Amino acid sequence: MVKSVLKAVLVSFFLLTISCNIAPTYSRQDVDKSIKKICDEEFNIPVEAWLIEDTFWVYAPFKEVFDDSFQWNQETLENVRRIFLSLSRVLLSVDRPPSFFAFVISDVEKIGADLYYIGFIPDMVKMQTLFISLGQWQEREVIINSLNPQALGDYTGAHINKANITMGEFISYLINQEIRKHFNTPLTKDNFQIVNLKTVYVDTTLNVTFNIMIIKNDMPNLEDPFQVIKETTKKFLKIYNDYAEITEVKIIDTAANKHYTYSKKDLL
Amino acid sequence: MNTKAKKLKVILKLHWTKILIGVLAVIFFAVFFIILIVGLQNFFSLESFYKRQFLSVLPFQIFISIVTGFIFVIFYSFMYMWLFFGGGFAKMSQKKIKTKEVDVKWSDVIGMDSVKVEVFEVIKLLKDRAQLKRIGGKVIKGVLMVGPPGCGKTYLAKAIATETGLPFLPSVGSEFVGIFVGLGAMRVKSLFKQARALAEIHGGCIIFVDEIDSVARPRVGVSGLGGGISHNATINQLLSELDGLRQEDNNIVTIAATNVNEDELDPALMRAGRFDRKVYVDYPQLEDRKNLFAYYLGKIKYDSTIDIAVLARKTVYFSPADIANMTREASLIAIRNNHEMIIMKDLSEAYDRVEFGFKSGLLLSSKEKVWVAYHEAGHAIIAYLLHPTTDVVKASIIPRKGLLGYAHPVPREEIHIDTKDQLLASIKTALASYAAENLKFGTTGSGVNSDFSSALKTAHNMVYRWGMGKSGILGNFYTPGIFHPTHGPMISEKLKQQLDEDVQEMLNSCLIEVKEILTKEKELLEYFAQELLKKEELEYDEIVEIFKKHGKERPQSSTS
Numbered sequence: 001m002v003k004s005v006l007k008a009v010l011v012s013f014f015l016l017t018i019s020c021n022i023a024p025t026y027s028r029q030d031v032d033k034s035i036k037k038i039c040d041e042e043f044n045i046p047v048e049a050w051l052i053e054d055t056f057w058v059y060a061p062f063k064e065v066f067d068d069s070f071q072w073n074q075e076t077l078e079n080v081r082r083i084f085l086s087l088s089r090v091l092l093s094v095d096r097p098p099s100f101f102a103f104v105i106s107d108v109e110k111i112g113a114d115l116y117y118i119g120f121i122p123d124m125v126k127m128q129t130l131f132i133s134l135g136q137w138q139e140r141e142v143i144i145n146s147l148n149p150q151a152l153g154d155y156t157g158a159h160i161n162k163a164n165i166t167m168g169e170f171i172s173y174l175i176n177q178e179i180r181k182h183f184n185t186p187l188t189k190d191n192f193q194i195v196n197l198k199t200v201y202v203d204t205t206l207n208v209t210f211n212i213m214i215i216k217n218d219m220p221n222l223e224d225p226f227q228v229i230k231e232t233t234k235k236f237l238k239i240y241n242d243y244a245e246i247t248e249v250k251i252i253d254t255a256a257n258k259h260y261t262y263s264k265k266d267l268l
Numbered sequence: 269m270n271t272k273a274k275k276l277k278v279i280l281k282l283h284w285t286k287i288l289i290g291v292l293a294v295i296f297f298a299v300f301f302i303i304l305i306v307g308l309q310n311f312f313s314l315e316s317f318y319k320r321q322f323l324s325v326l327p328f329q330i331f332i333s334i335v336t337g338f339i340f341v342i343f344y345s346f347m348y349m350w351l352f353f354g355g356g357f358a359k360m361s362q363k364k365i366k367t368k369e370v371d372v373k374w375s376d377v378i379g380m381d382s383v384k385v386e387v388f389e390v391i392k393l394l395k396d397r398a399q400l401k402r403i404g405g406k407v408i409k410g411v412l413m414v415g416p417p418g419c420g421k422t423y424l425a426k427a428i429a430t431e432t433g434l435p436f437l438p439s440v441g442s443e444f445v446g447i448f449v450g451l452g453a454m455r456v457k458s459l460f461k462q463a464r465a466l467a468e469i470h471g472g473c474i475i476f477v478d479e480i481d482s483v484a485r486p487r488v489g490v491s492g493l494g495g496g497i498s499h500n501a502t503i504n505q506l507l508s509e510l511d512g513l514r515q516e517d518n519n520i521v522t523i524a525a526t527n528v529n530e531d532e533l534d535p536a537l538m539r540a541g542r543f544d545r546k547v548y549v550d551y552p553q554l555e556d557r558k559n560l561f562a563y564y565l566g567k568i569k570y571d572s573t574i575d576i577a578v579l580a581r582k583t584v585y586f587s588p589a590d591i592a593n594m595t596r597e598a599s600l601i602a603i604r605n606n607h608e609m610i611i612m613k614d615l616s617e618a619y620d621r622v623e624f625g626f627k628s629g630l631l632l633s634s635k636e637k638v639w640v641a642y643h644e645a646g647h648a649i650i651a652y653l654l655h656p657t658t659d660v661v662k663a664s665i666i667p668r669k670g671l672l673g674y675a676h677p678v679p680r681e682e683i684h685i686d687t688k689d690q691l692l693a694s695i696k697t698a699l700a701s702y703a704a705e706n707l708k709f710g711t712t713g714s715g716v717n718s719d720f721s722s723a724l725k726t727a728h729n730m731v732y733r734w735g736m737g738k739s740g741i742l743g744n745f746y747t748p749g750i751f752h753p754t755h756g757p758m759i760s761e762k763l764k765q766q767l768d769e770d771v772q773e774m775l776n777s778c779l780i781e782v783k784e785i786l787t788k789e790k791e792l793l794e795y796f797a798q799e800l801l802k803k804e805e806l807e808y809d810e811i812v813e814i815f816k817k818h819g820k821e822r823p824q825s826s827t828s
Contacts, residue, residue: 011327011330013327022316022319022320022323023316024316025315025316025317026315089315089317090315092315092317092318093315093316093317093318128317129321
């Protein structure tokens with residue numbers, strides 16, 4: 001029994017040593033070429049990619065993203081999944097991986113539209129190793145879509161403003177997305193109207209400016225929009241506490257003309 | 269065919285299994301290596317993240333596999349040892365009973381004094397083994413208790429366990445009958461193994477096998493389908509264990525109990541050295557029954573005027589269990605009737621319940637009640653006036669257990685030999701119902717069915733078996749080889765006709781005598797029947813009183 005356990009420990013140690021010494025498959029320097037190669041050789045999908053400081057940008061132009069009934073074109077959707085797979089393969093196995101990825105899907109023929117997927121790469125690792133669930137991953141992924149005529153005919157991604165994304169900006173996107181989602185559920189959308197909602201990160205300060213009107217007050221214990229914003233902010237600051245350099249949070253209620261300023265410590 | 273081909277054929281014929289195994293092994297290893305190579309190729313083609321992920325969980329998987337392997341090996345070894353060496357399924361239903369749990373004292377065993385004397389010797393030997401060894405004797409290894417059910421065989425075994433203070437391993441013969449062939453033998457082996465272990469620790473052990481007949485019937489021939497193998501194996505194992513004990517002399521006594529005659533058990537089991545001592549636990553005798561009533565009534569409150577001797581006389585062929593049941597029923601009846609203590613009437617009612625069951629809900633019409641009253645009066649009068657050994661302890665016209673009424677005859681004492689007079693009196697008592705109905709109503713009914721059966725059976729036996737017929741024909745024509753119930757009697761038709769005539773003559777002469785007596789005692793018959801109709805049930809004392817009132821005494825009464 002003792003011998004067997006000793007053997008198992010030795011084998012485990014050996015395997016751990018090997019796994020620590022496995023060299024990354026892709027280099028940071030050639031990360032753009034790597035994804036283009038995989039998408040092209042394995043899936044025959046043309047993509048463009050750029051590494052801008054610590055953000056990896058991938059641009060995928062499609063002739064049609066949504067059909068006439070605004071549903072995903074099935075062929076496009078399948079190709080998007082393949083690009084996501086390639087993206088995760090490259091980003092998970094690259095040396096010194098970047099912090100963020102921004103994957104842009106553009107409809108370049110039919111309507112002219114852009115769809116942004118922005119994510120934090122360590123979250124991608126956590127999801128792959130099951131430290132976070134798929135649901136948590138989806139909560140931590142920013143999705144922005146907009147009609148953009150500039151996208152029409154752009155197969156190279158020239159119309160995309162490719163810039164480095166900081167953690168502060170990423171958190172501000174997440175907070176904005178979460179608040180909009182919250183006030184757009186079947187339970188809340190009849191009671192609230194988002195007149196204005198802006199989240200901006202400037203010089204270690206996160207500014208949340210909002211005007212959310214209560215248009216119907218027929219529910220008991222109707223939520224206070226300010227409290228929802230405060231709690232959402234608190235949630236994401238907690239999640240990214242180790243990464244973010246945010247020192248101050250300002251919440252401005254433009255309708256009531258009230259300003260609230262919190263230090264990071266106050267919210268955590 | 270050339271020599272090489274022949275050689276090859278011979279080699280194939282001789283070594284085809286080895287060749288087959290060899291080919292299969294080569295295929296297995298080839299497939300294994302292909303899978304291994306493909307797996308490694310795939311592994312090395314993975315991106316670094318997936319390689320790390322795979323290798324990082326591998327130590328944990330190895331650890332879990334080793335732990336699972338160990339658990340499986342331990343569990344498998346345990347199951348293997350348990351199944352093949354520890355008794356396995358056979359042991360599941362076995363339990364050791366501590367003597368404290370049995371708690372039946374020797375003094376609690378009532379009503380079997382002669383049996384107790386025999387069994388006490390075994391107890392003494394078990395308790396004082398050293399003395400026996402000094403003398404050089406051998407411990408009695410087996411005691412077989414034979415007797416009707418309810419006579420206290422199990423109770424006696426429990427008392428032995430308490431008295432000796434030795435571990436008591438109870439089992440029932442049917443436990444050794446399993447659905448798997450060999451399971452019974454395994455159970456026997458396991459039981460004796462446990463007994464040996466306990467004997468080592470406690471200096472002795474008692475194995476008690478109740479209803480041993482279910483396992484110890486004579487061994488049978490094995491049928492083509494294998495029927496009988498299991499039974500034979502079980503009894504062989506039992507014989508072997510009993511013999512084994514004898515050689516080892518490890519102070520184990522096997523007590524077995526059965527309701528069947530010992531002739532119906534396997535002869536090998538009965539030979540000396542196995543069940544050395546046979547104890548016949550029969551129905552309690554008069555004195556024993558008195559003791560039993562005194563014992564059971566002593567535990568409850570009862571009327572001091574109750575004559576235990578009367579109860580004992582009334583309960584001939586009652587087992588101790590019946591007597592215990594009767595007193596228990598009496599206490600329940602007393603509670604229901606709000607009696608502060610048990611009175612004779614409660615005991616009488618309890619007796620009826622034990623003997624005849626509960627009163628049935630059957631309602632008789634007044635005409636039928638009259639009919640039954642005269643029917644039973646006939647039985648009672650003839651039994652009282654003619655039967656030398658039987659008392660009518662109760663007459664009733666309340667339906668019970670399939671009977672519309674009864675005049676319950678009870679032998680004054682256990683009868684072991686029936687004389688011709690007694691048998692004729694029984695026939696007359698049975699036919700009295702027929703005669704009474706005829707006398708009173710000028711016709712007869714179907715109620716005489718069982719009476720006629722009883723009379724015919726007795727007369728038939730007297731003529732065919734005991735040489736009591738008028739023609740003086742001698743012989744027991746039921747002797748095997750002479751009379752066969754299905755193949756017909758192996759006697760001449762003429763002889764058979766003569767015997768049948770004797771039977772009818774006997775029945776008719778009895779009937780004539782009964783008719784004469786009842787005609788003569790018509791007044792008594794009327795009175796008895798009317799009393800029965802009035803009271804519905806007549807107890808022994810009331811019956812005696814009626815006869816006394818009419819100046820009638822029993823011919824050879826010994827009950828009063």
